[in-house]
Amino acid sequence: MAKITPSIPILDLSWASNPDKKSKLLEQLHSALFDVGFLYITNHGVPESTISNLTDQLPTLFDLPQNEKAALNKLNSPHFLGYSGFAEETTLGEQDLREQFDFATELPVVYDVANQINNLKNETPSERDFSKLYWRLRGPNQWPSESSLSGFREAFTEYHDALEQLSYRFVHLIEEAFHIPIGTFDHFFGQQQPDFKPHGNETSKTFLPPQHRLKLLHYPPSTTTSASNQGVGAHKDSSGWLTFLYQIGHAPGLQVQLPNTGAWIPAPPIRNSFVVNFGNAFEAATEGAVRATVHRVIAPGPSGEARYSIPFFQGLPLDMTVREVRGYIPEEVRALRRQAQDAGDGGGDDRAAMFLDQRWDELGESQLRKWIRSHEDVGLKWYGRDVVDYYAQ
Template identity: 30%
Template sequence: MQSPIPVLSMRKLYLGASDRQQFIADLGRAARDVGFFYLEDHGISLAEQVKVLDTAKSFFALSDAEKKQVQMIHSPHFRGYSANYSELTAGRPDRREQFDIMDELPALSASAIHHEWQKLIGPNQWPRQLPAIKSQLLSWQDKLTEVSLQLLAALCESLEQPADALAETISNGPYRHTKLIKYPGSPEASGQGVGAHKDPGYLTLVLQDENSGLEVEYEQQWYKVAPRPGAFVVNIGELLELASNGYLKATNHRVSSPKTGVTRYSSAFFMAAQLNASVPVLKLPSHLAKHAKGPTSDPGNPLLHNVGENVMKGRKRSHPDVSARFYASEEKCSSC
């Protein structure tokens, strides 16, 4: 089956007015019809992408004991290492190792915390065996943030809104989350690397190695998202579906485990509104609004307008071990 996923060149955004408008139109169409696209000419070199994947390989090559020193179970902020089958998607364990970082910030004092989601704010955990990883990944996160913010502004324009229509939701800096990921080979023909899901933020940028595994659902069929050297795979998140009242599309996707003897490495970057934001529903012109049927809703995983509450809900569902260690008493209290 021919892939429905379009290829966009970000270079057009900076050429003449005609090229720029063509890019914005193509971007809007991709976000509306598929919710996924390849992004080329984004300004981040192939060499730098390769270095990030090399860092992923170096991290996951550490001994189990070394990785457990930065295990997520030590972090109330949901940062650090998680082993195979530690994270749940749609209630089932994923077969992948991961290393998660977010913004590098001090944790808030107890007296400054008025909402549970404020406990997401805090420092990352860094393996001392890889002293360069901190500066490398924080710089990588900054660069992907810049690409994502430019895409967000262009998407607002594709909705015939001002480019800064959602600027208030990121005025203090967007919520950012980066993963290094290792998918080991599986003897199962369609083993769950990651179960089918939609991403909760504004935008996701995925860097893949040469091994396939990512799949997207389109018109009730699953299509492979083949690796494309130098390109990021970009997908629309639920917050953009919400902000556009369902005009833009957050699409189900999954990762199937590679076959036995093959290991797949990737890195995913997630950009959302700042944690204290409530995402507005933009007032679209009538010719677009008539196609906006409201965001899709999963009764088992409702989308919340408040970003911090939505992020915390997702982290606790995905990492029940961390939730049980740091948040179990609060859940008991809330049900008293």
């Protein structure tokens, strides 16, 4: 298996359809899940044209006149979708030196309108409380005008749909790597109900198909000699189950923290590959068997090249809890990290701290907290000071 560093593997997904190589691929994937939490995938099946149709539009998108970008400002959206100007988002209390557009699966508003959606299959108004604030996260995008950016919405939708299907296929490989029945997690995504029941006596409940989120990111070269070079600060992903990152061009910046030593190593762009990493919810649900690895982006310096990238965050149902997710994961998988630690191996920071607090056990609560902490101005406008203060804890 090729590696660009001693620690970040590159997996060739074409091996999944090769009977002579699939077992080796699953072995590599198991190791990447358990030991690193980051990997590259190549030969992933997403057409290069689907990728380039969107990536070719990014320079034009970010070069739109400031008034057109401002008209799409995230402040317009209770769903936290839209444009964020340079250094408007914060991580660890410090400004991130980038600008971005947040988009998501195009879905209608459901917040507080339960009586209008009784036609959803196998659902009655009493089965889901749409008055919970986190349902306000779910809603439509703000789109640039077709006259300003011809073909953008079509290109985005094609890319979104391809990444959605890739994410579902990759989840099946994860299930195989951990010897979990294929289709175990399909229930989370509104796919066919698997022949699998949660552990214990819990009954399986229905979920709305989740809303996946994508960021279109631009890290411009610095125009000052500021000491801060935080493109985005050190963090674990809290926006979904899996992240698929496409890095455009050759500009470096992404760095991954090794779990056991704390050292930072680069994860540079590799043409036509995706970087895959795992979210806090995955780590918490597997009790650390899957690592959610800390990573960051270093912003380009004054003489650097502008950096563009597109992370796709595979969503989970907002009204699902980490406890419910854990119920789909066999004890033998959840015990792997404990066994490794007892053997003196696989230690390090295995905490998904957000989910140690029961207030955020419901995934919608943790998501609303994440967005309010990152964009307090949007939270204040749409949710109010009391809500912002509560989630800022």
